[in-house]
Amino acid sequence: MSGLINRLKADDAQFEAQFQALTSHADxxxxxxxxxxxxxxxxxxxxxxxxxxxxTRKFDRRAVERMDDLVLDGAALxxxxxxxxxxxxxxxxxxxxxxxxxxxxxxxxxWSFTDDYGNQLGQRVTPLARAGVYVPGGKAxxxxxxxxxxxxxxxxxxxxxxxxxxxxEGNLNDLVLAAAAIAGVxxxxxxxxxxxxxxxxxxxxxxxxxxxxxxPGNRFVAEAKRQVFGAVGIDMVAGPSEILIIADGSVxxxxxxxxxxxxxxxxxxxxxxxxxxxxxxxxxxEAAIAAALPDMERADIIRESLGNxxxxxxxxxxxxxxxxxxxxxxxxxxxxxxxxxQLVDRIDVAGAIFVGPMTxxxxxxxxxxxxxxxxxxNTARFSxxxxxxxxxxxxxxxHCSEQGSAALGKVASVLARGESLTAHARSAELRGE
Amino acid sequence: MSGLINRLKADDAQFEAQFQALTSHADxxxxxxxxxxxxxxxxxxxxxxxxxxxxTRKFDRRAVERMDDLVLDGAALxxxxxxxxxxxxxxxxxxxxxxxxxxxxxxxxxWSFTDDYGNQLGQRVTPLARAGVYVPGGKAxxxxxxxxxxxxxxxxxxxxxxxxxxxxEGNLNDLVLAAAAIAGVxxxxxxxxxxxxxxxxxxxxxxxxxxxxxxPGNRFVAEAKRQVFGAVGIDMVAGPSEILIIADGSVxxxxxxxxxxxxxxxxxxxxxxxxxxxxxxxxxxEAAIAAALPDMERADIIRESLGNxxxxxxxxxxxxxxxxxxxxxxxxxxxxxxxxxQLVDRIDVAGAIFVGPMTxxxxxxxxxxxxxxxxxxNTARFSxxxxxxxxxxxxxxxHCSEQGSAALGKVASVLARGESLTAHARSAELRGE
Numbered sequence: 126m127s128g129l130i131n132r133l134k135a136d137d138a139q140f141e142a143q144f145q146a147l148t149s150h151a152d153x154x155x156x157x158x159x160x161x162x163x164x165x166x167x168x169x170x171x172x173x174x175x176x177x178x179x180x181t182r183k184f185d186r187r188a189v190e191r192m193d194d195l196v197l198d199g200a201a202l203x204x205x206x207x208x209x210x211x212x213x214x215x216x217x218x219x220x221x222x223x224x225x226x227x228x229x230x231x232x233x234x235x236w237s238f239t240d241d242y243g244n245q246l247g248q249r250v251t252p253l254a255r256a257g258v259y260v261p262g263g264k265a266x267x268x269x270x271x272x273x274x275x276x277x278x279x280x281x282x283x284x285x286x287x288x289x290x291x292x293x294e295g296n297l298n299d300l301v302l303a304a305a306a307i308a309g310v311x312x313x314x315x316x317x318x319x320x321x322x323x324x325x326x327x328x329x330x331x332x333x334x335x336x337x338x339x340x341p342g343n344r345f346v347a348e349a350k351r352q353v354f355g356a357v358g359i360d361m362v363a364g365p366s367e368i369l370i371i372a373d374g375s376v377x378x379x380x381x382x383x384x385x386x387x388x389x390x391x392x393x394x395x396x397x398x399x400x401x402x403x404x405x406x407x408x409x410x411e412a413a414i415a416a417a418l419p420d421m422e423r424a425d426i427i428r429e430s431l432g433n434x435x436x437x438x439x440x441x442x443x444x445x446x447x448x449x450x451x452x453x454x455x456x457x458x459x460x461x462x463x464x465x466x467q468l469v470d471r472i473d474v475a476g477a478i479f480v481g482p483m484t485x486x487x488x489x490x491x492x493x494x495x496x497x498x499x500x501x502x503n504t505a506r507f508s509x510x511x512x513x514x515x516x517x518x519x520x521x522x523x524h525c526s527e528q529g530s531a532a533l534g535k536v537a538s539v540l541a542r543g544e545s546l547t548a549h550a551r552s553a554e555l556r557g558e
Numbered sequence: 559m560s561g562l563i564n565r566l567k568a569d570d571a572q573f574e575a576q577f578q579a580l581t582s583h584a585d586x587x588x589x590x591x592x593x594x595x596x597x598x599x600x601x602x603x604x605x606x607x608x609x610x611x612x613x614t615r616k617f618d619r620r621a622v623e624r625m626d627d628l629v630l631d632g633a634a635l636x637x638x639x640x641x642x643x644x645x646x647x648x649x650x651x652x653x654x655x656x657x658x659x660x661x662x663x664x665x666x667x668x669w670s671f672t673d674d675y676g677n678q679l680g681q682r683v684t685p686l687a688r689a690g691v692y693v694p695g696g697k698a699x700x701x702x703x704x705x706x707x708x709x710x711x712x713x714x715x716x717x718x719x720x721x722x723x724x725x726x727e728g729n730l731n732d733l734v735l736a737a738a739a740i741a742g743v744x745x746x747x748x749x750x751x752x753x754x755x756x757x758x759x760x761x762x763x764x765x766x767x768x769x770x771x772x773x774p775g776n777r778f779v780a781e782a783k784r785q786v787f788g789a790v791g792i793d794m795v796a797g798p799s800e801i802l803i804i805a806d807g808s809v810x811x812x813x814x815x816x817x818x819x820x821x822x823x824x825x826x827x828x829x830x831x832x833x834x835x836x837x838x839x840x841x842x843x844e845a846a847i848a849a850a851l852p853d854m855e856r857a858d859i860i861r862e863s864l865g866n867x868x869x870x871x872x873x874x875x876x877x878x879x880x881x882x883x884x885x886x887x888x889x890x891x892x893x894x895x896x897x898x899x900q901l902v903d904r905i906d907v908a909g910a911i912f913v914g915p916m917t918x919x920x921x922x923x924x925x926x927x928x929x930x931x932x933x934x935x936n937t938a939r940f941s942x943x944x945x946x947x948x949x950x951x952x953x954x955x956x957h958c959s960e961q962g963s964a965a966l967g968k969v970a971s972v973l974a975r976g977e978s979l980t981a982h983a984r985s986a987e988l989r990g991e
Binding site: 213216226230231236238240244246247248249251253254268269300336337357358379380383384386387389421422472473477478480483484487488490491492494495499502504508514519523527533536540541543544546547548549550551555556 | 645646648649650652653656659660663664669671673677678679680681682684686687700701702733769770788790791795810812813816817819820822823824854855856860898899902903905906907908909910911912913914915916917918919920921922923924925926927928929932935937938939940941942943945947951952953954955956957958959960962963966967969970972973974976977978979980981982983984985986988989
């Protein structure tokens with residue numbers, strides 16, 4: 126054994142305790158962080174742009190004097206697009222087109238029907254007016270994240286998209302700006318942190334108040350999103366990234382090792398687990414990990430992540446693997462088996478399912494089409510990939526006929542009086558009198 | 559003027575300030591409450607059923623000894639159904655049937671398509687495994703709330719529904735239990751408050767851990783829902799109820815007065831506003847308010863609510879009314895105009911739209927079919943009525959062909975290297991080598 130990754134056996138007596146420890150999710154909030162973020166939000170609410178400029182000078186170490194210094198217009202974005210390598214541009218444009226095509230399938234339309242009384246009932250489905258997209262700056266500045274967060278909003282028909290990205294020491298990533306241009310964004314404000322979330326949640330002189338904020342960020346951003354939730358919609362507060370692979374031993378162990386690395390390289394808390402039925406195959410995957418690791422650019426991060434939270438778990442059979450997978454409810458699930466297609470309908474909880482040996486998770490991160498913003502930390506039990514539905518809202522529509530109003534009024538009256546809400550009852554009755 | 563309700567004119571110099579004060583939403587959290595609720599959640603997490611029994615003895619003043627004393631089985635619910643007045647039973651059953659019929663239209667199905675490379679892409683749509691429904695006890699115990707919260711979950715196909723309702727001093731409402739039976743619930747646990755939310759979020763020996771919690775409650779319940787969000791899904795934290803009426807003067811002022819009352823009678827913070835184009839008509843509505851108020855069962859609550867937060871607002875024309883309505887984004891919007899049908903498409907933000915003179919909001923509260931759980935406090939900007947979609951979740955499904963994997967791998971590799979994520983790039987490249 127290499128010791129590079131934890132090895133577990135599902136039939137061990139200690140397995141349940143080990144499994145729970147391995148897959149538990151931290152959910153403590155840091156009270157100091159809560160206070161710091163609350164103060165920042167309060168300052169931005171009361172002082173607007175002036176507070177944004179101050180915080181940007183301080184936290185991003187930039188010698189800016191006014192908000193104008195923080196705004197990039199469409200021409201600046203187009204200039205970045207012109208500057209980047211044409212190979213990168215082609216890749217971003219192809220990814221954007223595929224993401225757009227896929228997300229078109231998620232558009233909901235208004236609907237209505239007429240009941241036997243002639244009442245018309247339905248829902249009006251409309252786009253949000255304004256969405257805010259947070260893009261991290263610095264070392265974790267990802268153009269793919271721009272495409273994944275902006276395109277569903279544009280497909281939904283959101284009227285105005287505010288995009289913010291911090292520029293620590295003034296550094297900006299041209300690929301990020303180019304991706305914004307390709308996604309259809311016409312203005313970027315170079316602010317970040319809790320102050321950027323506060324600005325989008327409440328509005329300042331320069332930053333519009335939005336209806337919903339999406340996009341990943343550091344712990345200040347995550348805490349700020351929690352705090353402004355209610356005043357504004359938020360996507361989700363993402364935890365560490367996760368991959369789970371169910372392997373029957375038919376796929377090249379070297380591919381499996383690299384798929385585990387592709388999650389582990391995100392950060393030290395990322396989780397990469399492979400469930401296999403065959404001890405010899407797990408040994409082969411472990412050997413492939415040991416062979417490939419030294420050459421990896423982020424070997425240190427991968428080593429720590431695999432050692433902390435990674436595991437190769439031996440299970441009795443594929444049924445047992447599926448049961449464990451449904452308990453974990455992973456962000457990314459690869460079905461690396463011969464009969465992968467047959468297993469899909471047995472997956473109850475997962476952010477995204479990668480079916481068959483040719484579907485590496487990395488394809489989904491960039492350009493297959495589906496969104497890479499996915500529920501983590503077992504929240505796939507109740508939430509979904511970011512999608513067009515996150516940028517549409519619904520209003521119920523009720524149009525009663527005279528006959529329908531009279532008929533429903535009788536029922537409503539009985540129920541309202543049962544709840545001692547007499548004005549409700551009278552309001553329902555009056556139309557029929 | 560009666561002084562019973564505020565009168566505003568949109569062309570007054572002070573109007574904007576008055577309007578903002580009238581329609582502002584409190585969003586302060588009480589730090590003492592936050593701490594009390596955090597302690598309760600922590601106790602329930604660590605001590606399970608034992609903590610639930612203790613809190614129920616204390617807060618609900620019940621001489622219970624063990625969890626068995628707090629569980630009502632299917633037979634108890636059927637007994638309540640047999641006990642209630644057949645008129646109430648018929649009304650509940652008719653409402654349930656209409657709510658079920660309407661919500662069937664909201665069911666989403668899994669979908670997929672095949673792209674030019676032969677890649678299959680789509681989403682698998684499945685029900686949540688377990689949902690928890692909170693029903694308030696005591697004076698605000700509403701059987702309609704049981705139907706509205708449970709039926710969308712049953713239509714979605716949720717496997718198990720946990721319903722909790724507190725029984726202060728042991729008192730339970732037979733209509734609530736009967737509604738639970740009609741909605742298809744097979745067991746009720748008579749607990750409430752933050753302890754009930756904690757039990758459903760984390761599970762105890764008797765209460766299953768659920769995936770999502772829905773249903774209204776007092777401030778302890780609302781704060782607890784905020785705190786457990788993330789570990790479990792929640793619906794929304796509802797603010798005071800609201801009605802906005804756009805009136806062209808063609809509808810009987812007495813109907814308008816009663817519709818305003820039907821919202822105002824909920825509680826002293828409820829908001830009832832009517833926008834009208836004609837001062838004489840607003841006078842007539844105000845006179846109708848004065849005439850009808852003394853006979854109302856909840857006259858005191860209505861008087862305080864209308865005096866605090868109610869208003870008759872005179873606007874120049876229907877266009878101006880729609881503009882104000884879209885700023886308010888009300889929970890309930892009545893279009894009490896001759897051309898109501900033509901206005902619907904101009905409503906950008908509203909929880910539910912009641913079209914035309916025959917559609918009183920009370921019909922929607924009970925039996926028209928649409929859900930009465932609606933976004934308040936202007937959150938209709940980004941959220942929707944409770945629906946089947948709240949009890950379904952989605953997993954992306956990606957199944958790449960050999961050809962597709964190679965083609966996408968090239969693009970993913972370029973983009974991953976642009977983000978310095980080499981393991982992602984290698985994982986995408988390996989399949990094509």
